[in-house]
Amino acid sequence: MQEKTIAVNDKSFLIISLLGKGKGGYSYLVSDVTKRYVLKQIHHEPCAYYQFGNKIEAEINDYNKLNKIGIRIPTMLDVDIKNERILKEYIEGDTIYDLVLSDKMQSDFLEQAHEMCHLLYEANTNIDYFPTNFIVQNEKLFYIDFECNEYMDEWNFENWGIKYWSKTPEFLQYIKEHS
Known part of the structure; x- marks a missing residue:
C-alpha cells in the first residue's frame, strides 16, 4: 500500500489520519517523521448556514486576532496560499465532545471556557463554541479552530455553545444525527 502524502509549500508530510471536517476544510494529522502536526485543507463545499469570503485569508486574520486577544490556540506554522493549506501545531488530548460523551467532563474546563469568553467578549468577538473545537492537554483548554466572528448574543457561549x-x-x- 502506498503512503499518502500532502505538501505545504513544497515540504511533504505523511498523512496519518483524517481528524475531521468542518465548515471550511478538512483537518488531517500529519507527520514529517520527527513530529506530528495538523494540516487543514480548505474546501469549497457549500454550507447552508454560513457565508464565506476568502477562506485562507480569513484563517490568517482570525488566527492573528485570537492571538492578540490572548486565546490559547495552536501555533500556525506555515500557510500555503496557492494550495489553500495551513500547517499548525498538533495539540494532543481529548476534545470536550469526547469528554462529555465519556462522562469525563470537569467543571474546571467550563471555568476555562468562561475565562476565554471574558477575553473574547471584551474584544467584541465570538468563536465557534462547538465542543469538537476544544482540546484539553495537561488540564488546559485549547481552542483548536481559528474561526472567530463579531460578537452576537445569539452565538455566544451562554446562549449557544453551552448547549453542547x-x-x-x-x-x-x-x-443521534451524526452517528
Whole structure:
C-alpha cells in the first residue's frame, strides 16, 4: 500500500489520519517523521448556514486576532496560499465532545471556557463554541479552530455553545444525527 502524502509549500508530510471536517476544510494529522502536526485543507463545499469570503485569508486574520486577544490556540506554522493549506501545531488530548460523551467532563474546563469568553467578549468577538473545537492537554483548554466572528448574543457561549458542553437534549440530538 502506498503512503499518502500532502505538501505545504513544497515540504511533504505523511498523512496519518483524517481528524475531521468542518465548515471550511478538512483537518488531517500529519507527520514529517520527527513530529506530528495538523494540516487543514480548505474546501469549497457549500454550507447552508454560513457565508464565506476568502477562506485562507480569513484563517490568517482570525488566527492573528485570537492571538492578540490572548486565546490559547495552536501555533500556525506555515500557510500555503496557492494550495489553500495551513500547517499548525498538533495539540494532543481529548476534545470536550469526547469528554462529555465519556462522562469525563470537569467543571474546571467550563471555568476555562468562561475565562476565554471574558477575553473574547471584551474584544467584541465570538468563536465557534462547538465542543469538537476544544482540546484539553495537561488540564488546559485549547481552542483548536481559528474561526472567530463579531460578537452576537445569539452565538455566544451562554446562549449557544453551552448547549453542547454536557449531555443536553441538543447534544444528544447531535449524536443521534451524526452517528
